[in-house]
Amino acid sequence: MREDNKKDDEIYQSYINQSIQDFENSQSIDEKDQRSIIKKGKFMGLITSIMISLAILLLIIPCMTLGSYLYYAIGGKANHLIEIATKTVYVTEPNISLEEMELEEHIKFFSMDIQFDVFKRIGKEDYKAGEYLIKYAFDNPRFPERTILLERPLPKIASMDSNRLYHPDAVKPPGLEVEWDLLKNLPDGTVSEVYISLNKLMNAGELEKQLGKNVEVRWVAVDTGLEKKQTDKEGYPIAPIGYPLQVDHTTWSPFNGRDQTNEEVFMDILEFLRTNEENAAKIASAKSLALEERVPYIEKNGIYIYGAVVTGPTSELRKLQKNEVIRTMKVGEVKLWNWK
Amino acid sequence: MELEVKNQKKQHRSKRIPTVTGFLSFIIAIISLAGLNIALIMDYDAFPDFFLIKLPLAGLILGGIGIFTQKRSRLFSIWGILLCLFIYIFTFMMFGLAWSINPKP
Numbered sequence: 260m261r262e263d264n265k266k267d268d269e270i271y272q273s274y275i276n277q278s279i280q281d282f283e284n285s286q287s288i289d290e291k292d293q294r295s296i297i298k299k300g301k302f303m304g305l306i307t308s309i310m311i312s313l314a315i316l317l318l319i320i321p322c323m324t325l326g327s328y329l330y331y332a333i334g335g336k337a338n339h340l341i342e343i344a345t346k347t348v349y350v351t352e353p354n355i356s357l358e359e360m361e362l363e364e365h366i367k368f369f370s371m372d373i374q375f376d377v378f379k380r381i382g383k384e385d386y387k388a389g390e391y392l393i394k395y396a397f398d399n400p401r402f403p404e405r406t407i408l409l410e411r412p413l414p415k416i417a418s419m420d421s422n423r424l425y426h427p428d429a430v431k432p433p434g435l436e437v438e439w440d441l442l443k444n445l446p447d448g449t450v451s452e453v454y455i456s457l458n459k460l461m462n463a464g465e466l467e468k469q470l471g472k473n474v475e476v477r478w479v480a481v482d483t484g485l486e487k488k489q490t491d492k493e494g495y496p497i498a499p500i501g502y503p504l505q506v507d508h509t510t511w512s513p514f515n516g517r518d519q520t521n522e523e524v525f526m527d528i529l530e531f532l533r534t535n536e537e538n539a540a541k542i543a544s545a546k547s548l549a550l551e552e553r554v555p556y557i558e559k560n561g562i563y564i565y566g567a568v569v570t571g572p573t574s575e576l577r578k579l580q581k582n583e584v585i586r587t588m589k590v591g592e593v594k595l596w597n598w599k
Numbered sequence: 600m601e602l603e604v605k606n607q608k609k610q611h612r613s614k615r616i617p618t619v620t621g622f623l624s625f626i627i628a629i630i631s632l633a634g635l636n637i638a639l640i641m642d643y644d645a646f647p648d649f650f651l652i653k654l655p656l657a658g659l660i661l662g663g664i665g666i667f668t669q670k671r672s673r674l675f676s677i678w679g680i681l682l683c684l685f686i687y688i689f690t691f692m693m694f695g696l697a698w699s700i701n702p703k704p
Contacts, residue, residue: 307674310625314682317632320639321689328696337700364701511703 327369336398337364341373343535344393344400344542346513346528350500351543353413353424354379354452354477354568354591355388359511371395379409380477381570382450382597393542400541409592415544423589424499424566425456426486435587439580442590445573450598452477452570452591457584460563463504463522469584474571476504479564481525483553486565491549498545499566500529500553522562529554572598618672621665624679627658631686651690655683 288296331337345359355377362375372394379388389407393400405415425431438453445451457466463479470476480486480499491497502525506516513528514521532539533550540548568591569576579585634650658679665676 310629310675311678313629314625314632314678317629317636318682318685320636321632321685324639325689325692325696328693328700332696332699335699338702341701360703362701362703366700 323368327366330369330397331366331371337366337371339535340371340395340398340400340538343532343538344373345375346532347539347542348377348391349513350502350525350528350532351498351545351548352377353454353480353499353501354503354570356380356385356503356507356509356512358509360509369397379452379592380475381452381592381594382572383599384594384597386592386594398538400538403542411591413544423454423456423587424480425587426482426489426565427457427459427586428487429489431456431587435589438587438589439577442573442577442580442588445590445593447572447574448596449573449593450571450596451573451576451593452568453576453579454566454568454589454591455579455585456566456587457564458586459584460565461584463562463564463567466564466567466584467504469582470569470579471575473575474569474579476567476569478502478568479504480566481557482560482563482565483549484556484560485549485553491547492552493547495547495549496545497547497549498543500548501525501564501566502528504567525562526557529557572596618665618668618676620661620668621671621673621676621679624658624662624665624683625675626679627654627661628679628682628686631655631658632682635686635689651686655686658683 341362341364345357345362348355348357356379357375357377359375362373365372365374372392374390374392376390377388378385380386388409389405389412392404392406394404395401423435442451442453460482461469463476466479467476478501480501483500485491485497486499489496502521503514504521506521507514509515513524519527529550532548533554536548536550539550540546569579573593579588631650631654634647634654638647638650662676662680662683665671666673666680668676
């Protein structure tokens with residue numbers, strides 16, 4: 260029995276030895292080649308790692324750019340922000356219009372810049388009043404960078420006082436008669452833009468009748484219930500809000516008069532801005548828009564105006580001093596004759 | 600049995616070496632991506648069609664050849680094809696998205 264076991268062991272051992280020898284013989288690659296293969300393998304591994312890392316690094320900027328565009332395009336976010344900005348300008352800046360066709364947007368990494376020119380109608384021609392640049396981080400606008408090209412620009416922070424548009428019940432500051440003297444001393448061959456405040460609230464149509472056909476009412480300031488005390492409920496100064504009275508034939512202007520009157524468009528814009536007030540307030544030059552208080556007031560009481568921006572030949576504007584409805588006047592821009 | 604072992608080894612060894620076409624495809628895709636990055640960083644107005652259309656097309660063709668090559672690693676071919684496809688998808692999506700933002704003629 261023991262002998263059998265010993266024999267089996269020997270057979271087993273011989274098989275093992277045979278297999279080891281076979282295995283060693285099957286290794287056709289000598290040590291030098293093996294080193295070379297390992298070297299090649301290492302090199303290929305290194306090249307693969309470098310190329311994959313490079314590809315991943317190069318994917319970062321395109322992916323971020325694509326992500327930014329997706330952020331601003333999905334749900335029309337960018338268009339919504341542009342709409343807030345342009346509509347805010349129409350209703351908060353007297354006699355300012357813009358060419359929405361020329362508006363340029365530039366999308367960067369999760370930020371967007373919009374740039375547009377604004378225009379003022381003085382006499383019968385539109386003059387470039389400035390350039391606006393609004394920078395957004397995600398959907399939060401910064402305070403707009405305004406490059407104003409006017410000779411008599413309005414202050415950066417607008418208020419009732421800076422615009423010289425006073426409610427009939429508000430206190431009139433002294434010394435405004437100087438403005439009539441300024442108008443008297445301007446030559447007849449010029450056209451001017453003046454800001455007038457009225458003695459009483461009236462309809463826009465009524466004001467146009469009062470002023471006659473020789474001047475053009477460009478923008479009217481609407482009574483919103485806060486103009487008397489000139490501050491909102493938190494004590495922040497407010498600025499006039501209003502709308503352009505004349506139909507703007509520019510294709511993309513909301514006041515193009517095709518489907519709705521300017522008054523209806525004005526109310527729609529206020530409702531729209533009311534839902535986006537935080538954003539609109541940053542774009543407006545006023546400290547506060549207070550639309551939550553002002554819009555219901557207008558809806559309840561109707562659109563009545565207390566001030567306007569009027570343009571026309573300087574000689575015709577001088578005659579307004581005798582007009583009973585005008586309480587105060589401030590001269591805006593003056594240009595050479597273009598009244599056709 | 601011995602033969603089988605030998606064949607498997609040889610196959611295994613050659614599978615680690617990538618195809619030349621796949622390698623070229625990957626290199627072309629990386630060059631295209633680099634061009635795209637430069638165009639995005641420099642904010643070019645002109646459309647870089649060489650980097651966004653012509654090079655990725657060459658990369659796709661080479662990658663396609665590489666992926667059907669037997670007994671070689673297809674890793675680089677797959678990377679090349681995916682990156683070139685990404686560049687096409689990126690270009691297509693950017694056109695669509697840019698058009699939908701402020702769509703005034």
